[in-house]
Amino acid sequence: MSTKHYDIVIAGGGMIGTSLAIALAPLGLRVAMVEAIPRKAAAQPSFDDRSTALSRSTQRMFEAMGLWPRIVAASTPIRSIHVSDQGRFGFSHIDAEEQEVEALGYVVINRVLGAVLQDALDALDCVEVICPARITAIELAPGGASAVLDLEEGKQRSLSSDLLIAADGANSAVREMMGITAQKSSYGQRAVIGNLLPEKDIENVAYERFTRHGPLAVLPIADGRAAFVWTVSEDDAERVMALGDDAFLAELQEQFGFRLGAFSKVGKRASYPLVLSKALRLTATRSVLIGNSAHGLHPVSAQGFNLGMRDVAAIVDCIADASVWSQSSEASDSDPAAIAAMLEQYASWRRADQKKLVRFTDGLVKLFGSERRPLRVLRNIAMLGFDLVPGVRSVFAKHTMGLAGRLPRLSRGVPVK
């Protein structure tokens, strides 16, 4: 087996791996991206029928990467977020106008975002996409990283690189091969997703409704339709998925209420297990975790992809500043100590943001999912505080938009080179 050498190998070409490959392009490095599932296959797990709410910081990144005009043309702006608690009077809302921004975020269908990213990737000479190929073994040593790939028809290939970046999702096999444990806890819930037609115009409002069973999000998408992410208990998920369209809509309507009139014309449904996962470390020798391989969140606050994009922005910043590859040659000549220092810088930068988001989303699920009296009282205070305490809404909005804390260049909309 011959071994080709790259500066960087990205394991996983989902939403995060592909975005990283594009973001690295201006640095002129030799990059390979290895993806297990062909991009147009129905089984492609990243670019599927889900909708993703892109935060402001992700928008700025795509602007800096020159992709925003195509993404915004296929997205729907969120001008206001409406938060309510089922069975309780009143609600809270955040407005784009009040926050002095054009939109609080944009909703895009993953498949559509995937097509834009894949086209951009196809236009790059400096990234070699190896797909379908699955990384099945790695070796990490101070001198470099190597990987064995399973190709089609039982063939194999090997690669070596100065740096291996794992973006292979929540069940990351590469993370395990790096010797990093992820702490996982199931929420005992599944997210049922799909889209429908509300009777009333959704008017660019994103609804987050906390129900007895878990959160329900209804988001504006194209053609007057709305995407939903409905959290149901694991025990009930099979029954809910098997319901006929009318019965399904009736149950969903019961949870959401009639704020948008009657729901009709539900599209294809899919469901996802909800698990909180946190990698106990972010780096190993010559390797680093980003995106869902580092952290898997409950979709309640629509932050998983956005958080992963901040990982992308930070690792690109660290790589750009480290000048590790200034003497690039056919073989690895990067200084192990310089790579280790760069990875340590990355890890210490990202730890706080990741921890904060994990705590925030997990806290929301627990606060609003419990019928225990102290938590009920606390969430009433939280809802009230949200509206009454000056600045609380603004701080919440900043986190939702991904603009809190120290931001890397791309997250500020500044091209990396």
Ligand SMILES: Cc1cc2nc3c(=O)[nH]c(=O)nc-3n(C[C@H](O)[C@H](O)[C@H](O)COP(=O)(O)OP(=O)(O)OC[C@H]3O[C@@H](n4cnc5c(N)ncnc54)[C@H](O)[C@@H]3O)c2cc1C
């Ligand atoms: C219902 C739902 C709604 C969501 N809504 C939002 C939202 O509104 N906003 C938001 O920010 N986030 C949202 N998220 C989270 C978001 O979808 C994820 O954070 C994001 O998809 C993570 O992308 P990723 O590329 O890290 O991982 P993945 O999407 O899992 O991609 C991993 C890729 O790696 C490939 N792969 C795996 N193993 C290997 C291997 N050994 N070799 C090669 N390739 C491999 C896979 O085929 C896949 O393409 C939502 C999640 C869910 C479940």
